[in-house]
Amino acid sequence: MTYIVALTGGIASGKSTVEKLFARLGVPIVDADIIARQVVEKGTVALQKITEHFGDGILHTDGSLNRAKLRTIIFSHEAERLWLNQLLHPIIQQETLRQFEQIKAPYLLWVNPLLIENNLQFCANRVLLIDVKPEIQISRLKNRDNITEDLAKNMISSQASNTVRRLHADDIIENNYSTEELTALVNTLHAKYLELSTNYND
Ligand SMILES: CC(C)(COP(=O)(O)OP(=O)(O)OC[C@H]1O[C@@H](n2cnc3c(N)ncnc32)[C@H](O)[C@@H]1O)[C@@H](O)C(=O)NCCC(=O)NCCS
Numbered sequence: 399m400t401y402i403v404a405l406t407g408g409i410a411s412g413k414s415t416v417e418k419l420f421a422r423l424g425v426p427i428v429d430a431d432i433i434a435r436q437v438v439e440k441g442t443v444a445l446q447k448i449t450e451h452f453g454d455g456i457l458h459t460d461g462s463l464n465r466a467k468l469r470t471i472i473f474s475h476e477a478e479r480l481w482l483n484q485l486l487h488p489i490i491q492q493e494t495l496r497q498f499e500q501i502k503a504p505y506l507l508w509v510n511p512l513l514i515e516n517n518l519q520f521c522a523n524r525v526l527l528i529d530v531k532p533e534i535q536i537s538r539l540k541n542r543d544n545i546t547e548d549l550a551k552n553m554i555s556s557q558a559s560n561t562v563r564r565l566h567a568d569d570i571i572e573n574n575y576s577t578e579e580l581t582a583l584v585n586t587l588h589a590k591y592l593e594l595s596t597n598y599n600d
Pocket residue numbers: 408409410430431434465466468469472479482483486490511512556557
């Protein structure tokens with residue numbers, strides 16, 4: 399199988415921004431958030447189970463999932479978040495493996511926000527963590543999603559702490575500075591991963 403670099407980090411740490419930079423360098427991407435959206439599209443078994451559990455009120459009038467509503471519920475009720483996780487995570491994992499097997503490249507980037515929480519680091523050859531100072535993280539999250547400070551803090555506290563994530567990381571990007579600096583860091587890491595994967599594939 400292709401050499402796998404897992405990219406993880408807290409909410410609004412900059413994963414999508416870094417993912418785009420790797421994609422621009424031609425690196426194939428497998429994104430757990432995108433897969434998580436596909437598995438709850440209209441007509442899926444998962445969406446049917448979510449509707450049975452939360453009622454029709456969890457849907458938009460066109461029958462698609464009201465993500466904002468589900469988000470507010472699961473980040474304020476721990477038991478509901480765990481219920482959703484046990485439903486969706488095995489389905490997401492199965493689709494992830496399917497995508498890994500289709501990719502032929504020196505290495506691929508597997509973007510998974512909950513890599514550490516779900517103990518999936520063993521599935522990757524290398525773990526790249528994006529870290530960000532908590533005050534910058536909260537302010538970027540509030541600005542991007544236009545949400546309250548309370549919801550932002552609940553979302554952050556539903557995830558692993560940066561201290562725990564750092565224990566599992568092989569490489570760390572500190573995303574507290576400009577996007578120009580971020581781009582330079584990604585270029586350096588890309589060269590490193592090409593070298594590591596060449597040795598691995600030999
Ligand atoms: C709750 C949902 C509907 C909110 O959708 P929304 O479009 O607002 O957010 P999106 O899916 O882009 O997720 C944004 C971020 O929230 C965080 N997050 C999402 N789900 C979870 C979770 N179960 N636990 C902790 N953090 C989570 C992640 O950092 C993620 O990157 C959605 O996140 C969802 O279905 N979550 C359950 C599936 C899951 O665990 N996804 C995470 C990737 S495997």
